[in-house]
Amino acid sequence: MLTRYDHDLRVEAGFASEKGRRPDNQDYVGICFGPSGAGALQGVVAAVADGVGGHKGGRAAAETAVRAFMEGYYAQPETIGVIRAAARSLEAANAWIAAQGRVDPTLQGMATTFSAAILSRRAAFVVHVGDTRVYRLNAGGLELLTQDHIVGGGDFATLRRAMGFEEALLFDQASISLALHDRFLICSDGVHGSLRNRALRGMLGERRSPQETAETIVEAALRAGSSDNATALVLDVVDLPPADERALSRAIEALPIREWPAVGETLDGFRLESVLSEGRYSLLMRATDLQTGRSLALKFPHARVAEDETYRLAFVNEAWVAARVRSPFIGEIVELPPGRQTRLYSAMPFYEGETLEQRLRRKPSVGLAEGQLIATRLSRAVATLHRSGVIHRDVKPDNVILLREGGLKLVDLGVCRAPRLDDFTSQEIPGTPSYMAPELFQGAVGDESSDLYATGVTIYRMFTGAYPYGEVEPFSKPRFGRPQPLCAKRPDLPAWLDLAVRKAIAVDPRDRFGDVLEFGFEIENGAARSGPAPLRKQSLYERNPLAFWQGLCLLLACLLIASLALR
Structure with missing residues (x-):
């Protein structure tokens, strides 16, 4: 099995070819992922050619068609586009085959059918002449992408078009959008002439590896009584490049x-x-x-x-x-x-679980250990976006999903700011007011520091159910004073956690952490970094409760005696 993988496109391929009942195999199959350094636009080329029986040099014509087409295609400049590059290459290969058939007696009348699929970025381009075929299997079923160029049917079918018949080649071309998990089959008539579409759909739909599937199809065609060479090439689209914003x-x-x-x-x-x-x-x-x-x-x-x-x-x-x-x-x-x-x-x-907002509405309250885990994962999620140049701009409990199996998903990227994307107008402040950093209300567009602030407010609210600066109403002009300490609402939480959250939600961006990962590290390791709690002198009540109550009773007795004496 062959694989092409880069940051643009991932394709897996496999093929099988057998001579069957014929004395030799005049089919030829080729796959090319592009020469070293080829641009992403040229893509992956896969082709099957079937040398025309009854003519000299059928095998030579098939091999020449595939090799010359691929070499010519990758030699074309990317700027002319896939279809024009393919057309030029196919026409040049046809002219050479036709010329050889005229001047070389041993190759007189050499000709071949030809079908190729070019997978480039997010599109597939098909060029075709003759009765080899290209199919695509996707969620909608099996689709035939080519039309046979034949006259008549059955044993009396004859080719109308093939490479080498004439110097001027008439061929079909088409382009379709690629989708993830598309599966393509390119095959000779020795396969599709013996197997119905239903059988092909069943074997392709089993989703075994491309190599196993190609071998299975060829074996099934020969068992079904194919009297011709049988060739099958299977391509799987494993991953696609992202679509551009336009x-x-x-x-x-x-x-x-x-x-x-x-x-x-x-x-x-x-x-x-x-x-x-x-x-x-x-x-x-x-x-x-x-x-x-x-x-x-x-x-x-x-x-x-x-x-x-x-x-x-x-x-x-x-x-x-x-x-x-x-x-x-x-x-x-x-x-x-x-x-x-x-x-x-x-x-x-659909993620099984609940939002962080839903978690805050049920008892018990989020404890230190649970909160540390959530805060650390949320920090990593925000940091992942920042490494890609993306600013979320709406981090809040409603947009954090706590998965049932224990993971976390940060969702809703609708108001994000990212390179190469149009941004919202200056009059439209993106985000939820209670989680927006002070600088956003002054016209800032949002950056890593404002995302850090929103993350800090989210964690503050996770532990307390409240907002550090109070709830901010839409279209209001909030005032940012001193935030209420976390420990004032949750005395059970440690002081180091309060200090970390307060630094994340500082009014002045310069007083915040350097980035959200630093904040996440502080949350994850705060207990170890803060050291043991300072020793406190125990009170008499803690050391000896009995002595405390005895002393208190003695003091009250003395006060009572003094009060009676004064009377």
Whole structure:
């Protein structure tokens, strides 16, 4: 099995080719992940050619077509685009094969069918001539991407087009969007002539490795009575590069915003099970993907924001960042196959658990050990975003999911600030007022320090249920005085924790920690760094309660005697 992996695209491939009942194998298969240093736009090329039987040099024609096409394709400048580069390469290979068939008696009339798939970035490009085929298997089923160039049928079928027939080549070309876990099959007529689509779909759908699947398909074709060479090449799309912001913007702008759906409805292949939360601007629903059986959470915007560019920008932000930042502490966005989505919403995995806000509403209160673990994980989540140049700008308990198995997910990246993304206007202060750092109310756009502040407020509220500077109402101008000490509301918590949180939520950014990881380290290791508690002299009551009460009784007796004597 062959694998290509880089920061753009990951593809796994396997192939099998057998001569079957023929005396020799005139099929030729090739896969190329690009020469060393090739640009990401050139992508992965996979091709199958089937030398035309009854002509001299069928095998030579097939091998020449595949090799010349690949060499010519990668030699083209990236600036001309995939389709033009493929067309030029195929035409040049055809001209050479046609010329050789004319001048070399041993290769007279050499010709071959040819089908290739080029996987580049987030698209697949197909070039095809003859009766080899390209299929794609995805959630929608098995799709034939090529059309056979033949006349007649069965034993009387003859090729209308092939490489080498004429100097001017007529070939088909197409492009489609790639989706994660797409599976492609390129095969000769020795395979598809013996196996129906249902059988191919079943073998491809077993999702064994590409190599095992290709071998299984070829063996099945020969068992089914194929009298020709049998070749199968299988490609799996294992990972995709993230979409650029322009593509995301175009896709989101094309989707309408409609009234909220109801529980029990089926939408785009999702069965809507229940309402998870309902806000002023969005509705979060639990849904089941009927194609995969997976549980998801779908977030729908309210119809009243249909013309709100800011709200659409939030969807672009979330999708863009989720595609680029992979972390066990950051919530994911599920990318839906092109054409499936008929209205604007985002799909996320359904995380079993509760939000930190929900945890605060139930007893018992968050203890030191539990709070340390949550705070440390939250700090790592925020730090993960910062390493990618992303500022969350809305860290709060509602956006922290505590997973049932013990993990943590930071979600809702709609108001984040990230490189290469359009930002909100200066009049729109992103975030939740009670968690916003003082500088944000002065017009700052938000940075790592303001995220640190919001993280500190979140942890303060996690332990106390209150806000250090009081709750801030929207559109108000808050005053930031001295925060109420953590220990005043939770005397059971240590002083080092109070000092760490107060430093994170300092009014002046210069007085805060250098970054959120430093804050997380202080929370995680504060008890060890603070050292043992200072020794305190015990009171008489603690040392000897009996002596304390005896002395108190004696003192009261003396006071009573003195009072009687004065009378």
